[in-house]
Amino acid sequence: MANEPELVLTPPAPVPAVQPEKATGLVPLETAQKSELNKRVDKFIGELLDLDANSPEFGKRAELLMRLGQREIAEAAGQSNRFLERPVKAMASESSVGADLTELRRTVESLDPGRRGDLLAPKKLLGIMPFGNKLRDYFDSYTSAQSHISSILARLASGKDELLKDNAAIDVERQALWAAMQRLEQMIHVSKALDAGLEAKAMDLESLDPAKAKAVRETALFYTRQRLNDLLTQMAVTVQGYLALDLVKKNNVELMKGVERASTTTVSALRTAVTVAQAMTNQRLVLNQITALNTTTANIIESTSELLKKQTAEIHKQAASSTIPVDTLKRAFQNIYQTMDAIDTFKSQALVSMKTTVDALSDEVEKSRGYIARAEGAAQLTPGEAADPFRLTD
């Protein structure tokens, strides 16, 4: 136990706000995709410029740009609610695991041999007459506490399962977000290519056909730039959400480690007590429920079984050889406290970084909603129209 590595739980750093101009390029596009998109952009610009700038077709084509990436934005925005919910929910679920840990601590404290005074001193009735055995009474208190402890440990195990489920959900969500970011990135690539292409064409047209150049600038180019802005904003929020989800996941992993270790140290302290009781008072301490928990929970709680196997032999050796076996027991309790303190520190630090992340994220989501509302408004001006010409795959 003494050689057990000390538990260090590191809270991940908070996720800062992602600036729109830095959001792009995080999700790489394949070269083949890029060249395919460029081809489509060139085709679109060519077709647009073949049209008479005053014809309704020109207007229609240019308006297509107004809805550029509309679906991608809506899709990514639809997920922003969900990734904002996640960290908030995580903070709440931590508190439920926290309650179980506090209860465990309270129960463990009541069994702590360090708080029972000198267990080896003879017990005296009214301080005078020798009566009974303190040590025996002490070990008896385990029997009454064991069902309580085993139920807390079972709750912790299911709390750990909840955290695991949370992480599974985050994995799935991140996968969806990644796909959404890839589509956004494609659209950003398209708008940038359109921006550059249209600008160059408008430049060329300046002397030949100034009216057309003006039309291109005021409609097509204007819409494109507006959309590029929207896309970048949405991308920034999505990237930030993606990173925030990672933060929640890492937090959960750390917390699971803590819960696991708390269970392990508790079970190991109880086993030590069994051994010490045997050695000191020849009392057979029967902690059936805890032992049953060992065999069932040990399979669930990772590393518990290995650790316990290693320790049991050690405890036996220590308890038998050490002159004061109670010290061994006290050390076992110290291990529990250390673990719980580590979890507490971790939780308070993690909460701060989670709150910072949530605040930054909700600010950005709020900002992006303004853009979305505008994009939706634009969409309603021109309902039901041909599919997006730049969309690679559906």
Add this chain to the structure above:
Amino acid sequence: MSKRPRSELENALAHAASASPLVRRLSDEVQFRYRRRRRRRKRNVMRFVIAGLLMMFVTFVVIPSMIAAGFLLGPRGVEGLIAAPLILFVCYGSILYWAFARKPSLPALPAKTVSVAQLPAQTDDWLDQQRRFLPFAAQGKLDSIAIRLEQLAPQVQNLTADRPGAAELKRLLAEELPELVRGYLKVPRALQTQPLHGGLTPEKQLVEGLGTIDEQIGRLHEQLAADDLRALATHQRYLDLKYKRDDELK
């Protein structure tokens, strides 16, 4: 009644469908046509049965009641002899007319008040009745929409109005789709194939509109299934994380 076991052909189809989305679509279409034909046939058979039952009922009511009338009100002689078959034939005629010759009245538009759960089935019925007034070019799209509506029906069984996508689905199926079809039907027949201002013909507009709606139904379907899909994916991942030891969790 137990579910009919799959035939070998159906097994082969299902196997092929899992291999390619095109084959799956084709297999869906084949099954859809089969189901639709069966449904129509069933409807016809039902009409026969109902007409037969009604005629039998009429026979057993008219003849005894004529006889009873003879007893109660006194014999009617030749008058009665002519009247009895006459009444019988008039009844038979009207029953047969009701069952077969009468044009079924057009069902009402999918109502905006109907629950979302019944909407796909209702829209499907309505569209099926409109079919014969719509051009040949639109039939493929109508088939496709009908297939989607059929697939959508179980998905929306438990959909309440407050769930996201419910309002959207309602607007699409109860307002936007009927409006497109009615808009086309309002156009005089002679003008249906005339291009409007040198643009698309109304017929083409209908086909394009149906195509857009078809795609949108598909998208909504996916959206509605998203929660279930996500739940399944999450659970699979959870099992992975929990029981597969050599995971990134370690």
